[in-house]
Amino acid sequence: MTESPLTIPIYDGSLVSVRSTGSSMTKAQLTTGLARRKAEPEPKWKSGELPSKYQCPSCSNYLRFPVQFEDCGHYVCSSCLPDIMRVASRCPTCQVPISKDKLVNDKTLQKDIQSLEVYCTNKDKGCDWDGTLRDFPVHFETCGFISVDCLNGCGAKFEKRFMNKHQKDDCPKRTVSCEFCKTSIIFEDEIPHLNVCTEFKIPCPNQCSTEEYPRGKMQDHLENDCTKQESPCPFNECGCEYRGHRPDIEKHMKEAPGIHLNMAGKTIALQKKLLQLYEERSNEQKNWIEILARKVNGLEKNYGAQYIWKIDHYSERLQEARSNKKTTLFSPPFSTSRHGYRLALSICLCGDGKAKGKNVSLFICICRGDYDSLLTWPFSHRVTFTLLDQCEDPDNRRHITYAVKPNVCKENRPFLGRPITDRNASFGAQKFTDLDAMSTLEYIKDDTIYIKVEIDNEEMVPI
The missing domain is CATH 2.60.210.10 (Apoptosis, Tumor Necrosis Factor Receptor Associated Protein 2; Chain A)
Structure with a gap:
């Protein structure tokens, strides 16, 4: 952005310098480009329509930081000026050629325009704000009737005043707490989470009772408490092939103590032999490890x-x-x-x-x-x-x-x-x-x- 010695802003793409009719003014942070100027929200005028003397002939919006052509006396917005100079260098009202050396920033007209009384753009939607054009941009930033996107990225659009309700009750991407494990999850992921939640209560698959158990404790219930869970004999590792429900297992244990004792004895003898072989192999491996450790240590020390x-x-x-x-x-x-x-x-x-x-x-x-x-x-x-x-x-x-x-x-x-x-x-x-x-x-x-x-x-x- 190029500026005149009197600090009037000239937007990107322009080489224009402007003479001001008044004293120096403070630099303003302006929107650049005609397209963005046209996209700005325009308030509703209390007088019904914007008087033509306050209207820019280029963007049809109100004059913002008006610049006057000295040769013909017409005005345009500062944001529209760069495109006019670049494309035709003619006044858009009367087509008189214009020169960058004959442009004036009209501060008085700017103050008159900023003092115009307006309603909010969203008056038809229910917004009851009214004031001057100078205060309108500040209000519009906080107006509850403007359309906004969901901050969670769910894709929903709604009026800003409904933001809290949407975030709290409607948004599928809102964060909720699992009522069972208290973990924070996304609402749309709640059902998949409940399918694996360790604290979610489920019935026993054997239907041993009407009681429900946390998913994470179900295996312990099946192994230790469920009366309808079929399980092997405790001497299964010793060779007993009997399987049955818990009451049947207890009966089986009482009926065959001698058989189980004989199986246990044989298993102990076999395990003793295996343990002896394991100890011998372990000692052999230990000796090899010590030998290799000494060799590695020696090689490491002798290197250099x-x-x-x-x-x-x-x-x-x-x-x-x-x-x-x-x-x-x-x-x-x-x-x-x-x-x-x-x-x-x-x-x-x-x-x-x-x-x-x-x-x-x-x-x-x-x-x-x-x-x-x-x-x-x-x-x-x-x-x-x-x-x-x-x-x-x-x-x-x-x-x-x-x-x-x-x-x-x-x-x-x-x-x-x-x-x-x-x-x-x-x-x-x-x-x-x-x-x-x-x-x-x-x-x-x-x-x-x-x-x-x-x-x-x-x-x-x-x-």
């Missing part, structure tokens, strides 16, 4: 709990370390389990710090991982480093091992706490093994060494 780092081109890398060209090598990151700690190894082949030139230094660091928020901090699990002997005979291998148990004191938080950067500072064995020991046995083979690291996860809290 150890890592072997292959370092090739050892001679070249050692020379680079001695010449300070590349003193430290880093392994790819690995995890202690599928969702565990993320770690990485680092090695100084020519030593680090005070061990430089004398020992091989081996370290580990904690890297930032995807599951850190689920893990326990600080890291406190024993780490075991192993330089693997590559001797072909496994019985003659002499691995070099070094274990580190982290001290979770406050000073070691930069090493063991949850990483806030890509990785923490490294910790481990500055004097892992002598440099001279590397050339003994078969720690170096095909110019390659292997470093194994194991993480003790016995005390790790499972996720």
Whole structure:
């Protein structure tokens, strides 16, 4: 909607600006479009008919926010103006061409029209309201004689004043309470509900008496109280095939105690054998479950709990370390389990710090991982480093091992706490093994060494 500097509303689709004959006016919330304007309810005029000077020639309704054409002096509604400008740009009364620059909002005429005395549109239906046109829209919104649709969506139409009665007594979609189970249901569903309601009373199907029972308790009546219900002998499970009514069952029980006792004895003996077989099978299954549980637990813990780092081109890398060209090598990151700690190894082949030139230094660091928020901090699990002997005979291998148990004191938080950067500072064995020991046995083979690291996860809290 476009508006003039003097705040007269011009509706969607119009590019018209209007000059007002009075001072600025408050913005109004108007219905857009000629079609909707024609659909608005029109009151009944106390004078009998609407005077032609107050009638819009375009929509034939009363002038609402009248706009005057300066060239010819005729009026139209503001809501009709956009269609007129878009289609013909001529006055609908005299067909004189009109210009968007020569339009005036007539406030005085608007006040005169709004002061006209009217009756309600529904006067013929019985509404006795009368007043001014200004008050008519407010009344019409609450008029009890307008047609409305049922709020429950049943499809009924009626005058608004009958809404309460329809909602309470007539609407098939109104909510009612079941008189038996007190459940809230839709009225049109009442009969299907009563067909399954557990509290609805029904007669015994065996017609044992004139008394009625709640549907939900009928089965209990048939099994325990009904004198006409045919049932099997209590020793049916033991092999007795007799069936009869409750009084007959009692008589049958008194006449055949020996037979029933013999059946019961045989059944007990059979059940004892079956129970023994069941216990044996149950114990066997229990043992298998324990074995499988241990295997699963072991597999879960071993997944990623150890890592072997292959370092090739050892001679070249050692020379680079001695010449300070590349003193430290880093392994790819690995995890202690599928969702565990993320770690990485680092090695100084020519030593680090005070061990430089004398020992091989081996370290580990904690890297930032995807599951850190689920893990326990600080890291406190024993780490075991192993330089693997590559001797072909496994019985003659002499691995070099070094274990580190982290001290979770406050000073070691930069090493063991949850990483806030890509990785923490490294910790481990500055004097892992002598440099001279590397050339003994078969720690170096095909110019390659292997470093194994194991993480003790016995005390790790499972996720």
